[in-house]
Amino acid sequence: MSTPATDEADPIPALVGFTVVLRHAGLAITTDRVAAFVEAVDQLDVTSRTQTYWAGRLTLCSDADDIPRYERAFADWFTPPRESGRATELIDQRKPPPPKLAALTSPSGQGENDDASDEPQLLARASGTEMLRHRDLSELSPAEREHLRRLLALLKPEPPQRRSRRLRPARRGVPDARRTLRAALRDGGEFRELRRRDTSVRPRKVVLLVDVSGSMEPYADALLRFAHVVVRRAPASTEVFTIGTRLTRVTRELRMRDPERALAATGRAIPDWSGGTRLGEVLRAFVDRWGQRGAARRAVVVVFSDGWERGETDLLGAQCARLARLAHQVVWVNPHAGKDGYAPVQGGIVAALPHLNELLAGHSLATLERLLEVMARA
Amino acid sequence: MPDPTSSPTALAAALRDTGYLADDGLATAAFLAMRMHRPLFCEGEPGTGKTALAQALAQVLGAELIRLQCHDGIDASQALYDWDFPRQLLHLRSLEASATASGEKLDADLVEASLYDQRFLLARPILRALRTVPSVLLVDEIDRADDEFEAFLLEVLTEHAVTIPEIGEIKAESPPVVVLTSNRTREVHDALKRRCLYLWLDHPDLAREIEILHSRLPGIPERLAIDVATAVRKMRQTDLLKPPGVAETLDWAQALQLVGARHLDVESAAATLGAVLKYREDADRVRAQLDTLMAS
Numbered sequence: 001m002s003t004p005a006t007d008e009a010d011p012i013p014a015l016v017g018f019t020v021v022l023r024h025a026g027l028a029i030t031t032d033r034v035a036a037f038v039e040a041v042d043q044l045d046v047t048s049r050t051q052t053y054w055a056g057r058l059t060l061c062s063d064a065d066d067i068p069r070y071e072r073a074f075a076d077w078f079t080p081p082r083e084s085g086r087a088t089e090l091i092d093q094r095k096p097p098p099p100k101l102a103a104l105t106s107p108s109g110q111g112e113n114d115d116a117s118d119e120p121q122l123l124a125r126a127s128g129t130e131m132l133r134h135r136d137l138s139e140l141s142p143a144e145r146e147h148l149r150r151l152l153a154l155l156k157p158e159p160p161q162r163r164s165r166r167l168r169p170a171r172r173g174v175p176d177a178r179r180t181l182r183a184a185l186r187d188g189g190e191f192r193e194l195r196r197r198d199t200s201v202r203p204r205k206v207v208l209l210v211d212v213s214g215s216m217e218p219y220a221d222a223l224l225r226f227a228h229v230v231v232r233r234a235p236a237s238t239e240v241f242t243i244g245t246r247l248t249r250v251t252r253e254l255r256m257r258d259p260e261r262a263l264a265a266t267g268r269a270i271p272d273w274s275g276g277t278r279l280g281e282v283l284r285a286f287v288d289r290w291g292q293r294g295a296a297r298r299a300v301v302v303v304f305s306d307g308w309e310r311g312e313t314d315l316l317g318a319q320c321a322r323l324a325r326l327a328h329q330v331v332w333v334n335p336h337a338g339k340d341g342y343a344p345v346q347g348g349i350v351a352a353l354p355h356l357n358e359l360l361a362g363h364s365l366a367t368l369e370r371l372l373e374v375m376a377r378a
Numbered sequence: 379m380p381d382p383t384s385s386p387t388a389l390a391a392a393l394r395d396t397g398y399l400a401d402d403g404l405a406t407a408a409f410l411a412m413r414m415h416r417p418l419f420c421e422g423e424p425g426t427g428k429t430a431l432a433q434a435l436a437q438v439l440g441a442e443l444i445r446l447q448c449h450d451g452i453d454a455s456q457a458l459y460d461w462d463f464p465r466q467l468l469h470l471r472s473l474e475a476s477a478t479a480s481g482e483k484l485d486a487d488l489v490e491a492s493l494y495d496q497r498f499l500l501a502r503p504i505l506r507a508l509r510t511v512p513s514v515l516l517v518d519e520i521d522r523a524d525d526e527f528e529a530f531l532l533e534v535l536t537e538h539a540v541t542i543p544e545i546g547e548i549k550a551e552s553p554p555v556v557v558l559t560s561n562r563t564r565e566v567h568d569a570l571k572r573r574c575l576y577l578w579l580d581h582p583d584l585a586r587e588i589e590i591l592h593s594r595l596p597g598i599p600e601r602l603a604i605d606v607a608t609a610v611r612k613m614r615q616t617d618l619l620k621p622p623g624v625a626e627t628l629d630w631a632q633a634l635q636l637v638g639a640r641h642l643d644v645e646s647a648a649a650t651l652g653a654v655l656k657y658r659e660d661a662d663r664v665r666a667q668l669d670t671l672m673a674s
Contacts, residue, residue: 032572036414040575043413044386044406051386054406058575062568064421067578166451181463189470236525239564251565284617292619294521294563322619 011046012038018077022060025069026268033060049078065249133365137335138218151365152225153259158376159234160204160300162328173198203237204328206230206375207296209286211305212242212270213277219335219363220274221263223304226368228254228262239295243282243305244272247289277308279348280315287322300378301327302371304362306336309348317351324355329378333362333371382438383412389438397593398427398434399586407577408435417517417535417556419571422579425623428559432516435555441512444554446503448523454530458540460500466493494544504534508550514557520570521560528570536573582624584611590624591631598631605642606631609671610654616667618660630654644668 015038023029040055053074061070132144132151140148169179179195208227212220227240231254242248253265267273283303290296301323309316324330332352336342338361344353353359358374361367382392390405400408408431411418420428436443446457470493477484507515517531534540535556539549558574560566582590584607591603606627614621622630633653639646647668655661664671 028568030572036416036575039414040410043410050402051406054403055410057403058407058410058577061576061578062571063565063576064562064578164451178463181467185463185467185470189467288617288619290562293561297563 011041014077015041018056018073019060021073021077022070025073027060027066027069028062029060052078133369135365136339136363137222137365138363148222148365149225149259152222152229152368155226155229155369155372157230157233157372159237160206160375160378161201162204162298164200164202166200167197168200170196170198170200172196203234204378205295205297205299206234206238207291207299207301207327208238208240209283209301209303209305210240210242211244211277211279211303212273213244213308214274215277215306215308216304216335217274219304223362224250224254224263224266225259228259231255232257239290241286241290242266242270243277243279243286244270245275245278245282246272247282247285248272249290276310277305279305279307279309280312280319283316283319283323287319287326291323291326296323296326298328299326300329300331300375302331302333302375303352304333304335305348306334307332307344307346307349307352309346309351313347313351316348317355320352320355324357329357330355331358331360331371331374331378332356333360333367335361335363337361338363338367383409385409392438393434394593396434396437398430399582399590399593400431400434401582401586404431404577404579407575411557411575412555414575415538415553417558417574418577419558419560419566419574420577420579421560421562423581423621423623424561425625426579426581427624428557428579429516429518432514432557432559435557436514439512439514439555441514441555442510443514443516444503444507444510445516445518447518448520448527450522450524452523452527456502457504457527457531458502458534459505459542460502461494462498462500466498469493469498496545499542499545505540505548507554507556508538508540508548510554511551513554515554517556517558519561520558521563521566525567528567532570532573581614581621584608587611587624587627591627594628595631595635598635599640601641602631602634602639605672606634609642609647612671613654613664616663618655618663619657620655620660622654626654626656642672644672647672 016034019029019034019037036059037056040059041052044051044055046052056074057067057070061067132140132148135144137148167173167176169176173196176195176197179197180191180193183193183195184191208230210220210223210227216223224242227250231238231240231251235255239249239251240254242250248270250266250269253269254262256262256265287296291301320330332349334344334349337344337359344350344359349359360371360374362371382389386402386405386409389409390400390402393400393405393408407418410416420431422428432445433443435441470489473484473489473492501509504515507513520528520531537549538553539547541547581587587607587610588603591598591607595603610622610627610630630650630653633650634642634646637646637650648665651661651665655664
């Protein structure tokens with residue numbers, strides 16, 4: 001039907017051009033995927049719109065979340081008949097969307113500290129570290145933020161562990177008949193030693209849910225950096241989601257080694273940055289789509305939120321109860337909990353409180369270190 | 379009958395004959411999986427027919443279905459091959475005994491060669507699939523296995539061969555059709571997905587679900603099929619903890635048929651609700667609004 005190729009004989013430029021558009025739309029397109037796509041089209045009928053659609057969807061998507069983006073890009077690229085005489089553009093001229101997080105990582109505030117920030121911090125860096133550990137994350141100057149970023153990167157979280165059901169070869173434990181026999185066979189049928197096996201430990205799953213709504217904005221950057229450190233330490237057993245008006249999975253973005261690139265990618269992935277919160281609904285989306293299927297089972301679930309719930313708090317309470325039934329531990333981290341005169345009276349936190357294992361503060365580096373201890377013990 | 383592997387449409391028709399109703403995407407996916415010799419990675423809600431697809435494909439191709447159910451801690455000796463140690467030991471002992479009786483001296487090399495013979499090799503699902511032609515290998519619920527197992531699977535699925543140190547490489551004459559399924563309890567590593575065709579399966583639409591009911595439960599009254607499919611569809615739209623899949627629809631229709639219902643009414647629905655909803659909260663919720671569910 002209508003591939004926008006001007007050269008009728010060769011549809012490949014149009015197909016490859018399409019994959020470039022997809023890459024800009026945020027799909028993880030690699031060269032071997034492009035090759036598979038072209039091969040798939042080759043097996044099918046390139047003039048059929050449905051078959052081209054399916055060839056691409058099967059080879060270029062790798063997640064259910066990719067499919068809506070793929071559909072938009074496909075409709076965009078293959079539908080409108082382009083003006084004849086124009087060659088297919090191989091390179092998408094559009095700029096990738098700017099990272100939304102830049103606003104947070106670059107000097108914040110309206111220059112309130114511009115002149116004051118230079119001298120004092122540089123003079124007292126060593127003792128500053130100790131003070132900085134207890135400062136509220138939302139009240140830092142740009143220079144302090146920079147320093148904090150480096151301190152965060154130095155954290156060494158210990159992933160929590162669980163006992164595995166499987167037995168592994170060990171020095172002590174129950175006799176392992178199979179390995180003993182195998183060793184004996186190797187030694188010509190002589191039983192030289194009794195092999196044993198014992199229970200082992202495996203990393204316990206960790207799920208971090210970070211509230212990125214407007215009221216949490218001053219903390220979101222630091223909390224996501226904290227999440228990056230945790231993910232990098234145990235990439236296979238850690239999942240991170242952001243919650244706001246919707247649920248966004250950012251684990252893939254945060255697995256990048258470099259914190260700046262990881263944070264920039266995360267910022268691009270979050271569509272509801274500093275909007276409202278619908279804690280209950282988003283938490284339900286998490287439990288339905290991920291938690292119940294296994295992500296939260298036996299896991300340590302940490303919710304970073306101030307508990308401001310605009311919607312019904314009944315729903316939030318019910319979802320926290322579900323989460324508590326699935327998870328090994330549910331920890332709520334509230335940046336305001338460490339402040340003087342704090343009492344858990346906001347609607348959301350009242351509803352959630354009966355189902356939590358712990359309610360912790362999370363407004364400073366010291367409190368985040370404390371959180372790591374709680375997680376490691378879990 | 380035309381060759382089912384000649385085009386996606388022919389394959390869809392052949393699948394339909396086995397009672398599996400495939401839409402365009404699914405037929406194209408299965409067709410490409412066979413043509414490009416790539417594993418087909420099926421992801422989707424539980425009960426959308428991921429496992430059934432492999433069974434239907436095996437039936438269409440007249441191939442043996444070999445199933446590998448993944449679980450926490452599965453390893454190569456359960457998936458690939460293992461040596462039958464007790465039998466090897468028995469063999470060794472009997473060789474020794476006969477040598478002592480006849481006074482001959484045993485040739486060490488010969489004994490060793492006879493120990494690592496094919497007859498002491500226990501072929502587990504993957505090796506069996508490589509040696510059986512034609513075959514369909516179903517790797518079920520890959521998300522339950524560990525990451526290490528994925529890495530190992532990657533090697534086997536791209537090379538279509540395994541190496542056994544004592545015997546050598548065993549390569550498939552023609553690669554088996556491989557179907558992997560995942561319920562998305564965790565994300566499968568991208569390296570594995572990259573080598574597969576990715577198929578996301580959704581719940582079928584109303585017309586197709588009615589069709590599925592007819593094809594799977596021959597003799598179901600037309601009215602009952604329509605009622606059940608409509609009611610299930612409505613259930614999926616109200617938010618439930620576990621929306622019913624096609625498997626639940628079939629169970630429910632069958633249960634209703636067994637209690638002798640010709641159409642869906644409040645009493646028979648309430649009595650058989652356990653076949654379609656598996657959570658107390660869900661059942662309570664639906665029971666409270668059964669009459670709106672019936673109204674079409």
